[in-house]
Amino acid sequence: MNETLQHIVKHSFMYGAVLSQPMIMPSYILHDLIEAKEFPRYGEHSERVQAIQKKLYDFNFYHDDIDGDFGILTEYAIKQFQRKNQLPTSGILDDDTVHMMIEVEMDQYLKKIEQLSEKIYPGLQSEDVRKTQEILQFFGYYHGHIDGIYGPLTTEAIQRVEAEHHISLVNVHLQQPLKKVHEKKKKEKQQLKQSTKTNESNADSQEFKKAEHTIPPSQPVATTQSRSTKIIQTAQLYIGTPYEWGGTTPNGFDCSGFLQFVYQTENIQIPRTVSEIWNFAEPISAPSIGDLVFFETYKPGPSHAGIYLGNGRFIHAGSSRGVEISDINLDYWQNRFLGAKRIIQ
Template identity: 45%
Template structure:
């Protein structure tokens, strides 16, 4: 949020949240009392991003947050206006992906990020839209821009849905297993405008010299799994709490390996493998272009990592991780 002369500037609600009156926690009880009536609000109603919402709060402000989280596929539970465990966990997941402090509290920094997602607001305009060959206008231009950012559209962005735009939509649909007909229906548009991945991102891997062991060290798994349950801690590098790369660095240090501190540096440090074996590292693109999250592959499509829930095991086969998977690397020993 921008501030002018020390005064917070409110953010306009997205279309999806426009049907709800947005109140501060102090007014939440009043909102509950009138929850069964139609709220008196227009789509230009403002949301106060200077407030702080947390576990236990209730009201239409909480419902608005749930709606935004649902639009981004972080929340799939009931839109009940209750800041319970599911809402708290969704906020943690959102904070983790966007490199915010992971505390499950919807404070100003989290609310500003949540309500300023241009791609989400763009998608919300398209919930009942179908764009196809021959269409023209602003919505087609926004579609082309998003396809371009994801690496599927490389020609002039002109707002005209022609053969090249259709081909880009087809490529995208085939890539993610959507109905491949070249028509940008609501399913394709939702997937597209909530996709933070970037296609074709290439990062130079340093040359490897004097390799003494190119095989994967599967014994690393024993050390990694012994840490399951340790909480996530921003900047954490010890068993009192780990962030993503801090966890990897600690685990490998237990086997005498020295690896870089950041995910991007670890990516450049490792050796490319076509597909992961047990003990290899798997990398994902989350909040920015290029590798920003990583874990250790356990086999059977699972990996262990330090995320918003702490050190835990996740499946690479879920839509979230599938869409963000970048590749695999192997850590080797050097003379």
């Protein structure tokens, strides 16, 4: 998983204390599950099952008593969660499902922070400050008492979030709110989608005319199309390769490690991280085969990318199933699509 997800796992607090907080889920248990690779199974009765039920309840998948009994209703809720997040619908808790729970919870808390950030300021004592502290504690940024007082520790925690995610959280006192940042990004996405249809045909014709006038007809040329074909052929050879955080080899890839490896097979050097690749590549109005498509997943800005295959499909190293082909028209990807770029070398 990404750095933020690792940060959450590493810095989550002991579940006993966290469970007593009304907004915070017991993620310490999830940390134990991921580390030990030992997950609750059907028929188990335990506090860790209770923790899973509480998460599924807040995700609006579980609607029964939070009693710690792993029965039919808990299994059904897990299946619904897996189906919603494009995981195998087995009803069995596994590494991918638990990681996805943390990621979904992370998204929820970031949205909640966005709302709360406009209501708090240094020196304030309120319920909104207390909720903000709880969320910051969940992410591992706040290390003080949950007292509802916006003091130095709360300020320090917010500044750490801003520095790590390159965002602004609190209005007036610490810069513009995250809400405005999100609205700006949404507006940019809408403008990009609107301009795509009108620019696509013009861009294609201009590229054709440019090639027609600059390349002598008799001269053999290795075209961009042939290079792109080789790139996607190479990429497809590794379908099924497992996801591995920091992975850059066929033993395991993360998303940017997969892109870098594939491009290196064509002697094309690209940066290591998604954000660096985004800045390195050239923007285009719409993707063609072999171009890169970028998504905003766990934090503002580009955080996931894949290689466009045409017909709305792209290949990427996903955290759940490793290297796979996905449909860019699915709601999950459409809602997170940032744009397409091309590697020019």
